[in-house]
Amino acid sequence: MEWSCWFNVLFAERHRLPSISGIYVIADANNCVWYIGQATNLKSRWAGRTHHRYPQLIRSNRKLCHRIYWQEVPVNSLDEFERHYIDLFKPTLNGCKVKKYLPCSHVLHFYYVSIIIKCCI
Numbered sequence: 123m124e125w126s127c128w129f130n131v132l133f134a135e136r137h138r139l140p141s142i143s144g145i146y147v148i149a150d151a152n153n154c155v156w157y158i159g160q161a162t163n164l165k166s167r168w169a170g171r172t173h174h175r176y177p178q179l180i181r182s183n184r185k186l187c188h189r190i191y192w193q194e195v196p197v198n199s200l201d202e203f204e205r206h207y208i209d210l211f212k213p214t215l216n217g218c219k220v221k222k223y224l225p226c227s228h229v230l231h232f233y234y235v236s237i238i239i240k241c242c243i
Contacts, residue, residue, distance in 0.1 A: 125191045125207070126153060133179060133188035136168040144194045145203045147211075148179060150186035157215040158207045160200040164192055175215055 125147040131138045133148070141163050148157040157175055161167035168190065171180075179188055195203045208216050 125149070125155070125193070125211075128191040128193045130189045130191040133183050133190060136190055137165075139164040139168055139190065139192065141165040142194050143197045143200060144192045145200065145207060146193075147191040147207065148175075148188050148213075148215075149191060150182075150188055152186075154186075155211040155213045156182075156186075156188065158204060158211065158213050160195070160204040162197050162200070178215060 126149075128147070129140075143160075143162045144164055145158065145160050146164060146167075147155055148159075149155050156179065159167070159175075167173065171177075173179075182188070193203075
């Protein structure tokens with residue numbers, strides 16, 4: 123598979139991505155492609171927890187050991203390359219609905235307690 127020869131980092135080490143434009147592939151330890159995307163800046167695209175697929179990928183990362191593979195691509199060619207690789211590999215998460223996750227129960231508890239306190243003051 124062509125993408126398996128690209129530069130890559132563990133999902134948990136995505137802070138090590140370079141600040142370049144490119145196409146990226148999220149694949150697991152079994153070489154199953156989960157997601158393909160593009161970024162004008164790979165590092166900022168995956169900084170923190172802001173990527174719309176982050177919640178889905180972080181939940182399965184412990185079991186599947188995701189890696190982010192990337193290839194530098196000029197900004198004006200990103201759409202073309204992304205479409206090519208999505209059509210070629212048909213990743214599981216591309217084109218499917220982004221799941222919304224509720225916060226953990228202890229987070230909800232503190233949220234509801236804070237609302238009750240505000241209402242009583």
